[in-house]
Amino acid sequence: MYIHISDDHHLFRDTLAHFILRAHAHARVEQSPDFITAMRMFRESQIMPDLVLLDLQMPGMHGVQGFAVFRDAYPDVPVVLMSGVAETEDVRRVMDLGAHGYFPKTMSGRAILKAIDLILAGEKFVPLDPVTNWLMPSHHDDDTQRQEQKLHVNSFRLTPREKDVLELLCQGLSNKDISDQLGLQIVTIKLHIRGICRKLAVTNRTQAALKASSLGLVTPMGTL
Numbered sequence: 597m598y599i600h601i602s603d604d605h606h607l608f609r610d611t612l613a614h615f616i617l618r619a620h621a622h623a624r625v626e627q628s629p630d631f632i633t634a635m636r637m638f639r640e641s642q643i644m645p646d647l648v649l650l651d652l653q654m655p656g657m658h659g660v661q662g663f664a665v666f667r668d669a670y671p672d673v674p675v676v677l678m679s680g681v682a683e684t685e686d687v688r689r690v691m692d693l694g695a696h697g698y699f700p701k702t703m704s705g706r707a708i709l710k711a712i713d714l715i716l717a718g719e720k721f722v723p724l725d726p727v728t729n730w731l732m733p734s735h736h737d738d739d740t741q742r743q744e745q746k747l748h749v750n751s752f753r754l755t756p757r758e759k760d761v762l763e764l765l766c767q768g769l770s771n772k773d774i775s776d777q778l779g780l781q782i783v784t785i786k787l788h789i790r791g792i793c794r795k796l797a798v799t800n801r802t803q804a805a806l807k808a809s810s811l812g813l814v815t816p817m818g819t820l
Contacts, residue, residue: 597620597622597623597624597646597647597716598623598624598625598626598643598645598646598647599616599623599624599628599645599647599648599649599712600625600626600627600628600637600638600647600648600649600770601613601625601626601628601636601647601649602627602628602629602631602633602634602647602648602649602650602654602680603627603629603649603650603651603654604629604630604649604651604654604655605651608631608701609627609629609651610627611705612649612705612708613625613627615705615709616709616712617707618749619709620783626645629654629655630654630655630656631650631654631655631656631657631658631662631666632655632656633649633656634648635665635666638669638670643793644670644673644674646674646716647673647674647675647676647696647712647715647716648666648670648674648676649675649676649678649682649699650663650666650675650676650677650678651677651678651679652677652679652686652690653679653680653681658687658743658753659686659806660689660690660693661689663675663690663695664693665694665695667694667695671694674678674696674712674715674716675695675696676695676696676697676698676699676712676715676721676800677690677697677698677699678698678699678700678701679698679701680700680701680702685797687722689702690709691720694724696715696720697711697715697719697721697722698721698722698723699711699723700723701787703723704813705749706766707723707806710766710805710806711806712805713802714802718754721806723806736757753795754792754795755791757788758788758791758795759790761774761778761785761788761789761792761805762792762805762808763810764778765792765801765804766791766805766808771785771786771789781809789801790803792804795810
């Protein structure tokens with residue numbers, strides 16, 4: 597797995613790179629501080645990354661315009677846009693132009709890792725806001741918004757056993773591993789996962805884990 601992170605915030609880049617490498621020890625993670633440097637590195641490289649993460653607002657990017665330039669130059673390379681200030685319309689535009697995903701910088705590290713795995717598997721990813729059920733905001737406005745999100749989390753009405761299953765699901769455990777840990781039959785685990793997916797309004801276990809991590813339904817092992 598070869599990932600390129602281009603972002604002008606050095607601490608964010610390093611933290612995200614560390615998070616990826618901790619989860620995928622044999623991954624190759626390359627960094628650049630701005631769009632111009634990233635494009636130069638791509639031109640000089642003989643191998644393109646499996647995934648490129650571009651900050652939508654970094655120097656040289658010029659928002660959606662920069663993504664359009666990248667897409668024209670490298671139409672077959674999966675790319676995700678990241679931002680702490682993106683407008684909903686900008687996200688819609690980059691997705692329409694062929695982006696494989698959008699990561700607001702309010703996402704947890706765990707959620708980003710799961711989203712990266714999803715995208716590398718051929719899916720697209722845009723996180724939803726738990727209050728509006730549309731695009732997750734790029735920044736937290738105040739404590740009130742966070743409290744509203746917590747109240748919304750409680751509305752999913754997961755049973756204690758469903759929460760146990762979801763916690764283990766978010767750790768990447770298989771159905772068999774979950775059944776062994778909880779002392780339940782695999783068919784029972786499948787029924788719990790089906791109920792979890794229904795309550796979270798998702799279609800599969802991967803989406804359930806992503807949504808649970810981004811909403812705080814499980815205790816994260818670490819965040820950015």
